[in-house]
Amino acid sequence: MVLQLIRRAGWLLVSLWLASVLVFSVVNLLPGDVAAVILGTSATPQALETLRHQLGLDQPGPVRYAAWVVGMLHGDFGTSVLSHTDIGPLILQKLSVSAPLALASMVLSLLAAVPLGVLAGTHHRNASGAVISALSLVGIAVPAFWAGLLLATVFAVLLHVLPAGGFTDWSSDPIAALRSLLLPAVALGLVQAAVLTRYIRSAIIDVQGEDFIRTARAKGLTRWQALRRHGFRYAAIPIVTILGIQLTGLLVGAIVIENVFVLPGLGRLLFQSVGNRDLLIVQDVVMLLTTVVLVVNFLVDLTYRLLDPRIRATV
Amino acid sequence: MKRRVSPTLLIGGALVIIVVATALISVVWTPSDPAHVEVPSRFKPPGTAGYLLGTDQLGRDEFSRIMAGARNTLLVGIVTVVIAMGVGVPLGGVAALRRGVLEDVTMRISDVLLAFPAVLLALMFAAVFNPSTITAMSAIGIALVPVFARVVRGAGLQILQQDYVTVTHTYGASGVWIFIRHLLPNVSPVLIVQATVAFAIAILAEAALSYLGLGTPPPTPSWGRMLSESQTLLDQAPWLAFWPGASIALAVLGFNLLGDGLRELLDPKLIERLPAQG
Numbered sequence: 361m362v363l364q365l366i367r368r369a370g371w372l373l374v375s376l377w378l379a380s381v382l383v384f385s386v387v388n389l390l391p392g393d394v395a396a397v398i399l400g401t402s403a404t405p406q407a408l409e410t411l412r413h414q415l416g417l418d419q420p421g422p423v424r425y426a427a428w429v430v431g432m433l434h435g436d437f438g439t440s441v442l443s444h445t446d447i448g449p450l451i452l453q454k455l456s457v458s459a460p461l462a463l464a465s466m467v468l469s470l471l472a473a474v475p476l477g478v479l480a481g482t483h484h485r486n487a488s489g490a491v492i493s494a495l496s497l498v499g500i501a502v503p504a505f506w507a508g509l510l511l512a513t514v515f516a517v518l519l520h521v522l523p524a525g526g527f528t529d530w531s532s533d534p535i536a537a538l539r540s541l542l543l544p545a546v547a548l549g550l551v552q553a554a555v556l557t558r559y560i561r562s563a564i565i566d567v568q569g570e571d572f573i574r575t576a577r578a579k580g581l582t583r584w585q586a587l588r589r590h591g592f593r594y595a596a597i598p599i600v601t602i603l604g605i606q607l608t609g610l611l612v613g614a615i616v617i618e619n620v621f622v623l624p625g626l627g628r629l630l631f632q633s634v635g636n637r638d639l640l641i642v643q644d645v646v647m648l649l650t651t652v653v654l655v656v657n658f659l660v661d662l663t664y665r666l667l668d669p670r671i672r673a674t675v
Numbered sequence: 676m677k678r679r680v681s682p683t684l685l686i687g688g689a690l691v692i693i694v695v696a697t698a699l700i701s702v703v704w705t706p707s708d709p710a711h712v713e714v715p716s717r718f719k720p721p722g723t724a725g726y727l728l729g730t731d732q733l734g735r736d737e738f739s740r741i742m743a744g745a746r747n748t749l750l751v752g753i754v755t756v757v758i759a760m761g762v763g764v765p766l767g768g769v770a771a772l773r774r775g776v777l778e779d780v781t782m783r784i785s786d787v788l789l790a791f792p793a794v795l796l797a798l799m800f801a802a803v804f805n806p807s808t809i810t811a812m813s814a815i816g817i818a819l820v821p822v823f824a825r826v827v828r829g830a831g832l833q834i835l836q837q838d839y840v841t842v843t844h845t846y847g848a849s850g851v852w853i854f855i856r857h858l859l860p861n862v863s864p865v866l867i868v869q870a871t872v873a874f875a876i877a878i879l880a881e882a883a884l885s886y887l888g889l890g891t892p893p894p895t896p897s898w899g900r901m902l903s904e905s906q907t908l909l910d911q912a913p914w915l916a917f918w919p920g921a922s923i924a925l926a927v928l929g930f931n932l933l934g935d936g937l938r939e940l941l942d943p944k945l946i947e948r949l950p951a952q953g
Contacts, residue, residue: 371783378787386799501875501928503882506902506920509909513916517909524909612792616883620906631887634802642802646795653790 365662372658379650384425387643415441415639428643438640440633447644451626457527458625461541461548462614466603468549469556476553477560482587484565493561499554504613508547508620515543525622544621548613552606559602563595570594597664604660611649684936690929698745705739709896718912729914732904737915741922743896748878748926751812751891755877756870758816763823764866768854770824771831782828785821793818793880797889806889815880819873826869830862864941871934875927882923898923 395411396403412418416427431438437447476492483489516524522543528536567573568583568591576586615627622628626645633641701709706727713734721729721737728737766785770778797814804810834840840857848856884890885899893900898919905915 374783375787375790378784379790382784382787382791383799386796387803497931498924498928501924501926501931503879503886503920503923503927505883505886506916506923509902509906509916509920513909513913517913608790608792612794612883615794615798616887619887630798634798634889637802639802642799646791646799649795650787650790654787657790 364665368658368661372654375654376651379654380429380647381425383643383647383650384421384428387639387646388421388424432644432647437644440638440641442636442638447641450629450641451644451648454624454626454629456530457541457623458614458618458627461545461618461623461625462610464541464545465548465552465614466610468545469552472549472553473556473560477557478564480557480561481564481568482583484561489561492557496554496557496561499551500558502551502554503616504548504551505616505620507550508544508617511543511547512621525620527623540621540623544617544623547620548610548617551613552610555606555609556599556602560595560599563598564591566598567591567595593667597667600660600663600667604657607656608653611653681936681939683932684940687929687932687934687936690925691933694745694926694929695749697742698749701739701742701746705736705742707736707739709735709739709743710894711735718908720912721914728918729912731901731912731915732908737918740896740901741898741918744898744901744919744922745926747808747891747895747897748881748923751808751815751881752874752877752930754812755816755819755881756873758813759819759873760823760866760870762817763820764827764859765854766820767824767827767829768831768858769850770828771835771858772850772854778828781824785824788818788821789825791818793876794883797880797884801884801889806884806892808891808895811881811884811890815877815884818880819876822869822873823866826865827858827862830865831858834858834861864937868934868938868941871930871937875930875934878923878927878930 395408395415395417399407399411409418416424428438435448437451439445440447440450476496480489480492480496484493512524515522523540524543525540527540530537564587567587570591572590572594573586576590577583581589614625615630617623618625618627619631626649630642630645633639633645706725713730715734716726717730717732717734719726719730719734721727723729726736726738728741731737731740766781770781793815796818797811800810800814834857835853837857840853843853843857881890881897882899882902885897886903888900888903890899891897901919902916905912905919908915
């Protein structure tokens with residue numbers, strides 16, 4: 361178990377290293393000349409040279425890569441070329457919007473998907489199960505940003521009950537801050553819930569066919585009791601895996617939805633930095649998001665080792 | 676054994692056919708020119724004579740624009756899937772045939788790449804190159820490479836265990852021969868299913884990018900950008916925020932259902948499920 365854990369952690373480190381190489385290469389080594397893009401076609405060669413020097417582009421790639429990684433490991437994310445602010449504190453500040461948003465939509469999606477998925481799974485031969493199943497299929501196809509637009513149309517434009525965009529800072533008015541996160545979180549949560557419902561449904565259907573559930577029924581438990589005592593824990597394994605995979609979808613959804621509702625979060629920062637060619641910010645934010653995905657998937661892997669004694673045993 | 680055609684396959688197939696037909700028809704005919712600006716007749720609500728789905732802020736016919744948008748959606752889907760398969764399939768094949776270090780490295784890289792959502796990769800590409808349809812399509816295509824590499828490797832490992840492949844091997848067949856002759860025909864059902872799902876992912880990703888203004892540039896009508904243009908007009912013309920979104924959802928639903936249906940129809944055991952997410 362301990363050995364396996366060390367091996368897994370080792371793979372995580374290798375993955376993180378590979379990801380950092382990948383992010384750095386895409387941003388720095390691809391043939392696009394950032395200085396030329398920033399200055400436009402009318403730039404003089406001298407201006408280009410000066411800017412390249414300022415951006416550190418005249419140094420060899422490996423040197424810049426090493427400086428970047430070492431800096432990040434020390435908590436130094438570099439300085440924005442445009443605003444000359446430190447990127448680390450900037451990201452931290454943006455996280456105060458993005459993290460609650462992601463968390464809230466995850467919670468909302470679980471609140472909706474767990475009961476619906478279980479119902480659809482236990483009633484998968486009835487009309488109620490079929491309706492939930494069909495709705496979730498439609499929900500998966502809905503882009504989160506469109507759901508956001510529709511919600512904004514109804515609740516902000518027509519009913520005037522919630523803001524259509526913008527963000528009031530937590531420190532000045534926490535209630536208003538929550539209100540500005542509500543619509544985006546619901547939009548994101550709804551779409552995530554649709555995906556999750558489908559997986560919970562099929563996990564519940566699968567577990568009902570297992571021998572140990574039949575045995576539980578044979579010894580006199582009702583279907584519900586059998587599921588509650590023996591089924592849910594087993595069904596949780598694929599669901600935890602999906603939650604990990606879904607995180608990727610959630611992050612992307614958050615990037616786009618923050619732009620729909622003009623929330624000053626990481627997604628908006630990333631988008632604006634792409635527009636401004638503030639490449640170091642792009643590089644840092646993408647690396648941060650990828651790190652989150654990789655670490656969460658690592659934790660998910662550990663979790664289902666805890667959930668399923670058989671996986672532990674085969675180690 | 677006779678296989679029943681499931682409603683999933685039928686509905687999915689029908690939706691996909693509608694999208695494809697719309698795109699094809701729009702090449703030769705749309706009710707009016709999707710780029711034709713007619714300011715006096717702007718913001719006509721849906722159902723107005725001559726404008727089935729209404730008109731936009733420049734008086735352009737929304738229905739014609741939706742039709743032309745289908746063309747763009749389909750193009751993006753096809754190109755990204757071709758890129759993803761063109762790179763992913765040989766990569767997965769090599770990993771399955773060559774095993775060892777090469778396999779480890781390929782699979783590790785594809786694991787890491789899987790952690791990059793298509794939209795994130797496309798954002799990076801847009802920062803380095805100028806945003807365009809090609810940038811978006813390449814980024815989404817590359818992000819989908821690991822999906823195909825993993826599927827081909829997974830199925831390939833199973834197939835290479837078969838006795839007939841061993842026999843071919845003893846006859847001195849090359850890796851390329853085994854790949855083309857035995858691996859590809861065996862994994863093609865899985866690939867078809869995976870391609871449909873990838874198509875759906877590509878549509879969603881391109882819509883998100885176009886919405887952000889990093890995908891298809893104007894004047895080509897694209898559903899994602901039509902949504903972003905509609906956002907400032909929600910109080911005047913809410914229908915403009917409805918049609919493009921509904922079109923994206925229907926197209927994605929169609930490809931997802933088609934994938935599900937094909938999965939049931941073809942060998943269900945070989946296929947690992949991957950949800951369609953940008």
